Amino acid sequence: MLFGVPMPLFSSGRRPLSPGSRAGLGAALVLLALVSAVELADGGMVNYVGLVAAAPFLAAAFASWRMVLAVGVLSTVVAGGFALTGQVVSLAAVVNVIGIGLATAIAAGVAAIRQRQAEQIAELSKLAAVAQQAVLRPIGPQVGSLAVAGRYISATATADIGGDIYEALDTPYGVRMIIGDVRGKGLDAVRLASIVLGSYRHVAYERSDLRAIVADLDRAVARSVGDEDFVTAALVEERGGTLTIVNCGHPPPLLLRRGQVIPLEPPAPAPPLGFMPVVRPRVERLEPGDRLLLFTDGLGEARRDGEFFPTADRAWRLLGHGTVGDGLASLETALVEWVHGRLDDDIALVLMEYAGPRPVSTTAVPSWEVGAADH
Structure with missing residues (x-):
């Protein structure tokens, strides 16, 4: 039966x-x-x-x-x-x-x-997912003269989304990138992330100095959040082979050069956006083949059995091969394997590669072009 x-x-x-x-x-x-x-x-x-x-x-x-x-x-x-x-x-x-x-x-x-x-x-x-994709547009594979790739690694498959942000723009002042982390999660974090990115996408084309961009973003954050809300961020500009970084309470980017991994610490600490940061730029001269990793603190906090993921020790081996997209894929695979698939926080990653100076143009070079050919 x-x-x-x-x-x-x-x-x-x-x-x-x-x-x-x-x-x-x-x-x-x-x-x-x-x-x-x-x-x-x-x-x-x-x-x-x-x-x-x-x-x-x-x-x-x-x-x-x-x-x-x-x-x-x-x-x-x-x-x-x-x-x-x-x-x-x-x-x-x-x-x-x-x-x-x-x-x-x-x-x-x-x-x-x-x-x-x-x-x-x-x-x-x-x-x-739709809201996250609307905030974080795809970047790369080429932005200006740089090869660029971005990746967002979510800590959970539910609707609890975070506020990690990134963007890369080819502006009149060079290629400019931002990576940041909004305090908190959920729709409030996505709303603030959209405000920061929307402001950045506008002022990155208008301001000649990264410090002015920081001031504009700080005012945008202060108008939109409470006393305890903030956004950590690092802003990067590549202009004529010169790299300028300003850091607002964010993990320092890692410079990968000839097998070495160099944390680009700021000259002086500055608070996050929303707390009126006064930033001091760090300037580096890039070499052909240099790669720069921007990341949010979820990468630094990833751990298993109390042991943190050795980002600096493994960065060159994971990120120094293939395309920048290949490098980020290798990093994500190694990271997920390290934590056995259980992350405590979302992670945003941006990896860029400097191939060398652009060919010298026969047209006039603007006076603000740093690193331009001598005439």
């Missing part, structure tokens, strides 16, 4: 069963098989059939409500078959069959509620 029911009864639409649905269905069928075996071994006495009421609840833990109804119908048929074919059709057996039907209705309701909540979470996750 148990195995005579055609399997199409259990299919929900044309889509294949999910792993959860298969697990719930499998557990329910195993229970039905066990109870049937016990009843058959009991010699026709209907003593254990009431146990099959648990079958639809097992299915309800994972499967859809339609699947739960199918399991419940099968459970009721199995229980009714034993009740009718037993030596005595007792009142207890009839009550058990009715109870299994009621249990099926309750389990289907539970499954419907669980399925609706799962769909809402999936929709929130989709909206979160």
